[in-house]
Amino acid sequence: MEPTKHIAEPDHLADSSPTTNAELATLRERVTELDRLASIGQLTAGILHEIKNPLTFITNYARLSVDLINEIESITVKQESHPDADELAQVITMLKNNVNRIWENGVRTERIIQGMLHQTRSDSSGFEMTDLNLLIEEFSKLAYQGVRAGDKEFVVSLLFKLDPTIGKVSIDPYAFNRVILNLVLNACYAVNERWKKQGDSYQPTITVLSQKWSDHIEVKIRDNGDGIPEEIKKKLFTPFFTTKPVGKGTGLGLSLSRDIITELHQGSLSVESELGNFTEFNISLPLN
Secondary structure, eight states: OOOOOOOOOOGGGTTOOHHHHHHHHHHHHHHHHHHHHHHHHHHHHHHHHHHHHHHHHHHHHHHHHHHHHHHHHHHHGGGTTSTTHHHHHHHHHHHHHHHHHHHHHHHHHHHHHHHHHHHTOTTOOOOEEEEHHHHHHHHHHHHHHHHHHHOTTOOOEEEEEEOTTOOEEEEOHHHHHHHHHHHHHHHHHHHHHHHHHHGGGSOOEEEEEEEEOSSEEEEEEEEOSSOOOHHHHTTTTSTTOOOSOTTTOOSOHHHHHHHIIIIISSOEEEEEEETTTEEEEEEEEEOO
């Protein structure tokens, strides 16, 4: 892990005003944070690779076990006259269901790990046909569980209204999942802050919606947090701008998300908000 790089101050700034010194201090803090995040990214990639190998072993043997159980079932059919045949059939069915769940969740975990590995690489950009609804749901849940890992008291109603006619679309899945993670993490932060103020009288809710139109697809992520004041809303997509406390955010998530949607996918990312009521981010992806 490389040491944090320090910013050298030019001589002509030696007698800078307090405002300039404060800006330099903020910039140093941001660079330190970005350097720390880069190091964490490298560490995460190593950990994920280590997890991926035994996980592949688990999923492969779960799949083989399902095949073996099918063979056992075919053998037991011939033993229907045995007094314990019904009980044996029930046990085999339960075992088969359990192994199938291990395999299905193992495959799902592999997809998540693969997506996270691509996030740690700078050369991962590539469009491919992707089940958009599946990606949205998995990475929304992943963002929520990430918040839960750091705050066990946090609970939110995560509602999905996903258009089943969307199917697979051509996107860069490893870039797009960053957008979903960023937006849902922001929504979690918003509703959690409101819940801390209002307590159990308030029900945190995040709604994730997708809808297919004739020429584009919409993805909306809406929370019922405190909303965003107009003066802050104008700065939301500005790099390094954040309203979160130090250590809670770098101010880059929304800026990067907008670039991924507008520049990489030739779409649009906008926000609507009403103070004391809601905030909704709207992604529009062209179908052509």
